[in-house]
Each structure stands twice: as structure tokens, then as C-alpha cells.
Amino acid sequence: MDTLNPQQRHKNMSCIRSKDTSPEKAIRKALHKEGFRYRICDKRYPGKPDIILPHYYAVIFINGCFWHAHEGCRYFVFPKSNQSFWQKKFQRNKARDAENLKYYQEQCWRVCIVWECAIRGKNKNQKIERTKDRIIQWLDEEWEPYLEIKGN
Numbered sequence: 001m002d003t004l005n006p007q008q009r010h011k012n013m014s015c016i017r018s019k020d021t022s023p024e025k026a027i028r029k030a031l032h033k034e035g036f037r038y039r040i041c042d043k044r045y046p047g048k049p050d051i052i053l054p055h056y057y058a059v060i061f062i063n064g065c066f067w068h069a070h071e072g073c074r075y076f077v078f079p080k081s082n083q084s085f086w087q088k089k090f091q092r093n094k095a096r097d098a099e100n101l102k103y104y105q106e107q108c109w110r111v112c113i114v115w116e117c118a119i120r121g122k123n124k125n126q127k128i129e130r131t132k133d134r135i136i137q138w139l140d141e142e143w144e145p146y147l148e149i150k151g152n
């Protein structure tokens, strides 16, 4: 950390701040407690993964169900107004998600998508614990290149 100059440090801090909405923070904290060390906000990684685990060749994206248009999810309700605007927006977001997935898979990195619905609502803390355990199992014991964790 001390190798960063003040300007870089500032950039890093503002990135951390802007990305520190609670779902990401909760999963990061839970993994950190278990001894996992990761990178965040590293521009070398396309798609801005929320958690980067270089030793595991793994990236984790925490997806908001609305912005990433989680189909069939109760947190994704298609807006009633400006429908063509939203249609385009969601299509773009989904296309970008698919591109990112393809990129990491081509590099033989593993990708985990945690949908926000897996870690919000009732019994939130239990859900976060369960999600964290699932991620660790995937990192440590499984070879699957792709893992998706969702709520309902």
C-alpha cells in the first residue's frame, strides 16, 4: 500500500468509497474475516469485479438485480415509464455482463456472480454467511469455472 503515491491513493480511496455499497461490503467483510485477501477496484480487470482473488484466478461480481435485469427475480420490476429507454439500458448491461464473463473464461479465470437477492431481505446476516460459505467451498474445493448464487 505504501508504494502508492498520494494521487494514486486518492484515486483508490474514491473508488473504494463509490463502490462501497452494502452488498459488496458485506461479502468482502465476510471473506476477509475468513482470511481471504483480495483486490478491489483494480483497473487491469475488465468489468470492475467487486472482489478479485488473484491466487485463485477468480473474480466475483455482486450484481444488483435491477441494473443487471435479473429475470424472474422479485427485485427486478420493469419500469412502467420510458420503457424503450430501459429496454436498451438493460440490454446493454446484460451484453456487457456476457462480454465480461467471456473475457474471464477465455483467460481461464473463474467467475462467480452473486445476485443481490441472495444477500438481502429477511435474515440477511444468515444469507450473507451462507453465501460466503458457498463462495469459499467453490474457491477451495471445486473446479467449476462458473458459479451463480441467487436468492429466490
Ligand SMILES: [Zn+2]
Residues within 6 Å of the ligand: 065, 070, 073, 074, 075, 076, 115, 116, 117, 118, 150, 151
Ligand atoms: Zn435477483
